[in-house]
Amino acid sequence: MKKYLLGIFLCMYLLSYSNILDQGKNTIIITQAKDLQKVKNKGKKQVFIETLIPVIDKIKSAINKEREYVESLLEKENLEEKEKEYLEEMYSKYNVKTSKIDDLLNKMIIPPTSFILAQASLESGWGRSKVAIEGNNLFGMRSTLKDPVRAVKVGAKDFYKKYESLEDSVEDYIMTLSRHKSYVHLRGGINSGKDSIELVKLLGNYSEVKNVYEQRLTQIIKKNDLQKHD
Structure with missing residues (x-):
């Protein structure tokens, strides 16, 4: 009977902490930034990195599939109706004003993992900023909604986007870099x-303190050896 009760207790314990695996080795499964606060040891940066890498890889894989399909359409003289519809959907998604497939491909960027990790860590304080904890917002993305329920309010008048998950935050960040005219030179570099x-x-x-921002990002990339993840 004691063994039976012990087994039940153990199962309940494991289920209640199913989002945290192998804490001693700093390997945890996290979808919400607020859960990063559960990591109290010196490995919090590593946990942040290990949390985001599979998220980044998933989004990159999806973009790669889109790119490959779009590239395959370049080789066709006549497109089927469903292929034309797909292209129209992509033109809209990536905010492409022309009907040139090359212009679309130029916007379907996949930034290096180290670049994404560096910006996420700097903008969110390694996932511990107010906008990260309350809105899963890792990149300081501003919100046009002046609603403290649907956005994170900071100070008297600043509002930041809220996301359902860290994955949503990373995806919106990459799409912002892909779509916005301010990042045309960045897209060219990528x-x-x-x-x-x-x-x-x-x-x-991207930041009002441009030179200082560049220095901080470069320092984060080098100090944490982030390029090994590219």
Whole structure:
């Protein structure tokens, strides 16, 4: 009977902590930034990195599949109706104003993992900022909604986007870099194969403190050896 009760207790314990695996080795499964606070040891940066890498890989894989399909359409003289519809959907998604497939491909960027990790860590304080904890917002993305329920309010008048998950935050960040005209030079750098440290110089006005921002990102990339994840 004691063994039976012990077994039940053990199962309940494991279920209640199913989002945290092998804490001693700093390997945890997290979908919400608020759960990063559960990591109290010195490995919190590593946990942040290990949490985001599979998220980034998943989104990159999806973009790669889209790119491959779009590239395959370049080789066709006549497109089927469903292929034309797919292209129209992609033109809209990536905010492409022309009907040129090359213009679409130029916007379907896949930033280096180290670049994404560096910005996420700097903008969110390794997942511990207010906008991260309350909104899963890892990149300081502003919100046009002036609603403290649907956005995170900081100070008297600043509002930041809220996301359902960390994955949503990363996906919106990549799409912002892909769509917005401010990042045309960054997209050019990514498409030409520049590494993350070179790309930092092409971020333009992502931050109001441009030079300081570039220095901090470069330091984060180097100090944490993030390029090994590219």
